[in-house]
Amino acid sequence: MARAHAPISSVRARAYRIPTDAPEADGTLEWDATTMVVVHVEAAGATGLGYTYADAAAAGIVRGTLAPILAGEDAFAIAGLWDAMRRQVRNMGEPGIAACAISAVDVALWDLKARLLDIPLHRLFGARRARVPIYGSGGFLSYDDDRLAAQLAGWVEREGCARVKMKIGADPARERARMRVARAAICDGAALMIDANGALEPRRALAIAAIADGEGVDWFEEPVTSDDPEGLALVRAQAPGAVEIAAGEYGYNPHAFRRLLETRAVDVLQIDATRALGITGFLAAAELAAAFAIPVSAHTAPALHGAPAAAAANLRHVEWFHDHARIEAMLLDGAPVPTGGAIAPNEAPGHGLTFKEKEAERYAT
Ligand SMILES: [Mg+2]
Incomplete structure (x- = not known):
């Protein structure tokens, strides 16, 4: 990877379980709470926010599997980090909880990049x-x-x-x-x-x-x-x-x-x-x-x-x-x-x- 311009200094993940306002059901599942896994990635004094609605286990994958390979890498190099995260979950299987964990990090990286550039993400x-x-x-x-x-x-x-x-x-x-x-x-x-x-x-x-x-x-x-x-x-x-x-x-x-x-x-x-x-x-x-x-x-x-x-x-x-x-x-x-x-x-x-x-x-x- 090219020399880092904004080395990633911190990756945090936490899970929150929020009760629904009434019992909910669709054709194949019933539930009474929603879990949100929230990720913060920091680099060069800025913080990016990402999240996924997934089992709390996704927070563990972010902390234990993804954070170590992100540490110190260039926050601007999102495509390379995306490839690296996908490689890292190969043996646990990508579809499902691992993909949700990568999703939350990827969203945080895009937010972080736009904040570092001081522009809205859609621009x-x-x-x-x-x-x-x-x-x-x-x-x-x-x-x-x-x-x-x-x-x-x-x-x-x-x-x-x-x-x-x-x-x-x-x-x-x-x-x-x-x-x-x-x-x-x-x-x-x-x-x-x-x-x-x-x-x-x-x-x-x-x-x-x-x-x-x-x-x-x-x-x-x-x-x-x-x-x-x-x-x-x-x-x-x-x-x-x-x-x-x-x-x-x-x-x-x-x-x-x-x-x-x-x-x-x-x-x-x-x-x-x-x-x-x-x-x-x-x-x-x-x-x-x-x-x-x-x-x-x-x-x-x-x-x-x-x-x-x-x-x-x-x-x-x-x-x-x-x-x-x-x-x-x-x-x-x-x-x-x-x-x-x-x-x-x-x-x-x-x-x-x-x-x-x-x-x-x-x-x-
Ligand atoms: Mg649907």
């Missing part, structure tokens, strides 16, 4: 747009109809969202009724999206897609598991034409996105910078999707996605996920406030976010 990337559309996302299966309706309507009325997304399960009759509750709540003011979190088999997914089409739904996320790209492709090929198929939230590296794209599994590729090897991985996946003429959508962590989404090719929108929007408003200074159904990347140096360590202390694990 460092070369932004394609000044504002990024968001869609409201929640509508958990654990909600009763009133809560479902109030949450979805709130995003349309308060944040100005043009689209909202709800979770669905495997019971066609129940899901038809829930979609009707949602549709009535948002009237014709917004598009309705559904997410099965991989709960269905392809034939059942097609039956639900037909129901959804009748209820005016135009987005069906992970109808079947993303581990079965051919199953997704089958649903995509046979679903009603107005219903787009989306997946990608479990893509942890470029190979996973290539598989979804090569099998023609998705109409829209979802990418999550907190899992897919950080902002470096996010932008690489967006370029890969562009080569397949497939648009992209950022998955969860809206505060973190503002700058990279402003720069990404073929961006549709950023997910305004209930849990994360709530946590980021609580624990990050500089968290975005939507207006007119969109957010703007921060104009402060870096991504403009600062973690409120004192407020977060009571959630530390």
